[in-house]
Amino acid sequence: MSETTLIGTYGLSDKQLEFIKANIPNKKCEVMDTDCFTDIIATYTIASVVMWNKLQENDKGILVDYYTQIEMASEALFLIGNKEDIPKTLLKSVSVYPSFEEFTKNAKYVLLGAYNRKKRNENYSVILSKCILILSLMRKKNYITTKEIAEKLECSERTAQRYIETLRAAGELIEYDVSHKGWTLLAEGKSILWGDI
Secondary structure, three states, X not given: OOOOEEEEEEOOOHHHHHHHHHOOOOOOEEXXXXXXXXXXXXXXXXXXXXXXXXXXXHHHHHXXXXXHHHOOOOOEEEEEOOHHHOOHHHHOOOEEEOOHHHHHHHHHHHHHHHHHHHHHHHHHHHHHHHHHHHHHHHHHOOOEOHHHHHHHHOOOHHHHHHHXXXXXXXXXXXXXXXXXXXXXXXXXXXOOOOOOO
């Protein structure tokens, strides 16, 4: 994953851009100002600040389709404009501020919130991928040791144990067999979460 986190902007004045830059959540964030609205959709941003009245009618349609059908609010979109001018279907997916001045009152916090959501999503993705790998290892080999799991995951044994506990909390039937000194799937090597059972 990229080390740089982008905040997209469209239709902002130089002064407004400077405000956004002064309120980015941390040093790894950058502001990507664009004069082509679709660049915001084509680029992964944690948040986008868009002046609704600066969008072309065609771009408004693209924005509505994208944020109501595709994006599903995994990133934050902040529209600056009159709520009455914005389609009701879009209002469910975005935050609207009547003016940039209103946005400035909460900007620091909403941008920080978007950054924190990104970090949580990244952490969740890492945990999920590690847990899937553990299940795959256990399906291939009965009585796999914590050390073997840790080596495959390139993590500490304690971290590997936490991933195993996460799987167990999710309902996976995993047990440590003392006589074999390893972890095993109780249902004859079959995984509940994998869909074997």
